Amino acid sequence: MGQYPPPWFATSRPFRACPTGHHIASATQQHIIPGAGILCQEAVNLVRNKAKIDDTLDVFAVHGVGDIFGTIMIAVFGQGTWTAQLGALAIVGIFTVVVTYVLVKLVSLITPLRVDEETEVNGLDLAVHGERAYDIAS
Numbered sequence: 001m002g003q004y005p006p007p008w009f010a011t012s013r014p015f016r017a018c019p020t021g022h023h024i025a026s027a028t029q030q031h032i033i034p035g036a037g038i039l040c041q042e043a044v045n046l047v048r049n050k051a052k053i054d055d056t057l058d059v060f061a062v063h064g065v066g067d068i069f070g071t072i073m074i075a076v077f078g079q080g081t082w083t084a085q086l087g088a089l090a091i092v093g094i095f096t097v098v099v100t101y102v103l104v105k106l107v108s109l110i111t112p113l114r115v116d117e118e119t120e121v122n123g124l125d126l127a128v129h130g131e132r133a134y135d136i137a138s
Contacts, residue, residue, distance in 0.1 A: 040066050 043065040044058045055061060068089060075085040107113065115124065125133040 036066065036069055039069055 040062050043061040047053050047055055047061040048058065053060075071085050071089055074080040075082045104113065114120070115127070119127045123132065125131060
């Protein structure tokens with residue numbers, strides 16, 4: 001296979017353009033990074049536009065999909081067994097859902113998770129700081 005990572009890896013355009021390249025790279029190396037970037041971008045479009053999920057930083061679409069794809073690619077390229085890779089995905093997925101649920105419930109006991117509709121429409125800058133950050137009236 002040669003040197004890992006290849007010398008061009010850290011400076012290649014597909015790697016710099018794909019924020020999940022570091023997640024996917026260990027499994028796929030240089031073979032499918034451009035496709036992985038496209039996959040992650042399409043996941044962002046799906047989560048944000050079609051599913052209408054409020055994921056402000058596109059964390060799941062980028063890191064979640066990129067990590068799942070990279071984990072599966074480890075088995076595809078023969079570096080791990082399918083059972084181990086899919087089992088690990090299942091364990092991590094279940095753990096993540098359970099811990100997230102518990103944390104959301106704990107935080108909701110301390111503070112509300114969302115602001116009221118009027119505050120959301122007016123903007124938090126006005127409600128919290130008493131001023132507008134951006135004047136968008138044109």
